[in-house]
Amino acid sequence: MKTAYLSLGSNIGNRLDHLRQAVRLLHDHPAITVRKVSSVYETEPLGLTEQAKFLNIALELVTSLEAAELLRACQSIENKLGRMRKIRWGPRTVDLDILLYNEDSIQTEDLIVPHLRMQERAFVLVPLIEINSEVKHPSTGALYREEPAMREEGVILWKQIQNAGEFLQQD
Ligand code: GSY
Numbered sequence: 086m087k088t089a090y091l092s093l094g095s096n097i098g099n100r101l102d103h104l105r106q107a108v109r110l111l112h113d114h115p116a117i118t119v120r121k122v123s124s125v126y127e128t129e130p131l132g133l134t135e136q137a138k139f140l141n142i143a144l145e146l147v148t149s150l151e152a153a154e155l156l157r158a159c160q161s162i163e164n165k166l167g168r169m170r171k172i173r174w175g176p177r178t179v180d181l182d183i184l185l186y187n188e189d190s191i192q193t194e195d196l197i198v199p200h201l202r203m204q205e206r207a208f209v210l211v212p213l214i215e216i217n218s219e220v221k222h223p224s225t226g227a228l229y230r231e232e233p234a235m236r237e238e239g240v241i242l243w244k245q246i247q248n249a250g251e252f253l254q255q256d
Pocket of ligand 1: 128
């Protein structure tokens with residue numbers, strides 16, 4: 086079994102509902118168990134700033150899938166939830182990004198792990214550190230909690246979540 090960390094974000098429609106449906110679909114996958122879900126954070130958009138604020142979460146899962154298979158599972162969930170991403174850096178129904186996979190470094194055409202620039206994004210780091218403050222870069226050993234981006238503004242606690250079950254069960 087491999088442990089992986091994902092970042093999820095939504096800034097269209099019922100943002101919380103999109104995140105919850107995505108987590109539910111992940112958890113329902115026969116080869117995936119969602120172990121931890123962070124609190125929900127409302128975050129200032131990065132990239133194209135003239136768009137709605139995001140809700141972001143991070144989660145920890147265990148899986149028997151290889152990284153490429155996990156990527157395909159994430160893409161299938163994005164498609165099922167009708168991701169709209171007409172504009173690069175623009176609004177999206179739901180985005181699932183693989184941040185870390187089993188302390189592996191992966192560089193293929195489709196997937197780069199650790200996720201590129203994750204260490205520069207407070208909307209990724211703050212939820213991630215909430216669920217595991219010890220996570221580090223697999224090759225440099227740098228602790229993500231010590232990244233300067235952790236101290237950036239624009240990431241507000243929106244809904245406290247105690248555990249994955251609570252997140253999945255709420256209406
Ligand atoms: O990379 C994920 C999509 N995305 C986000 C996001 O999830 N949150 C915030 N705050 N800004 C973002 N810009 C993009 S693109």
